[in-house]
Amino acid sequence: MDRDEPKSLQPTWTFFRQWLKNPLGTAAISPSSRQLARQMMAELPRGARRVIELGGGTGVFTQALLDHGIARQDLLVLELNEELHQHLQRHFPQVEVVCADARDLRELAAARGFGPEAPADAVISGLGLLSMPKATQQAILGAAFDVMQPQGRFVQFTYGPANPVAREVLEALDLISRRGSFTWWNVPPATVYTYTRRMSKALAPRSMR
Structure with missing residues (x-):
């Protein structure tokens, strides 16, 4: 992108370029909307302090988490795409951003202070779970719940009305x-889903700001 292009267009162009390179591996043709980000934040457990984000993309949810009050040192972001990873590092230099596969979350989180003594309160996901094999879904969600406290919450968005996680x-x-x-107001339109352990008491979503 030309340096004279408005900064507001840079994330969209960065994201679209990755979609052109790998349409099947990139779930959308543009970054998530701010409205979707607000809806994702509304699903965080009350008082959530430590959060892990999967699939940071261009940083829409990352910025929303910071605006929500999550401290930079209490946020861990994973992004598998190297160009998007570099984009996140440039825009959020004080946030721990790792270029890695979400299936390796247990080891990555433990090495970065999200171990049993300081688990995450929630995991926010922008991954395209709907298009993933069941084994991959299970590996990712299993790892996510292993690094969260017992009443931790996994917050996921998906395109369309269907639950992105297989019943099995x-x-x-x-x-x-x-x-x-x-x-x-998202391209494509999106639905938010939350997941909790069956043993935990159901948590009411936070009211939207």
Whole structure:
């Protein structure tokens, strides 16, 4: 992109360029909307302090988490795409951003202070779970719940009305899913889902700001 291009267009162009390179590996043609980000933040557990983000993309959710009050040192972001990873590092230099596969979250989180003594309160996901094999879904969600406290919450968005996590995966991990808000103001329109352990007490979503 030319340096004279408005900064507001840079994330969109960065994201679109990755979609052109790998349409199947990039779930959308543009970054998530701010409305979707607000809806994702509304699903965080009350008082959430330590958060892990999977699939940081261009940083829409990363910025929303910081604006929500999550301290930079209490946020860990994973992004598998190297160009998007570098984009995140440039825009969020004080946040721990790792270029890695979400299936390796257990080891990555433990090495960065999210071990049993200081687990995450929530995991925010921008990954395209709907298009992933069941085994990959199970590996990612299993790792996510292993690095969260017992009442931790996994917050995921998906395109369309269907639950992005297979029923077999939910049963294998003993998870409960709840369909949250839906927004037309995203490209494509998106639905938010939350997942908790069956043993935990259901948590009401936070009211939207």
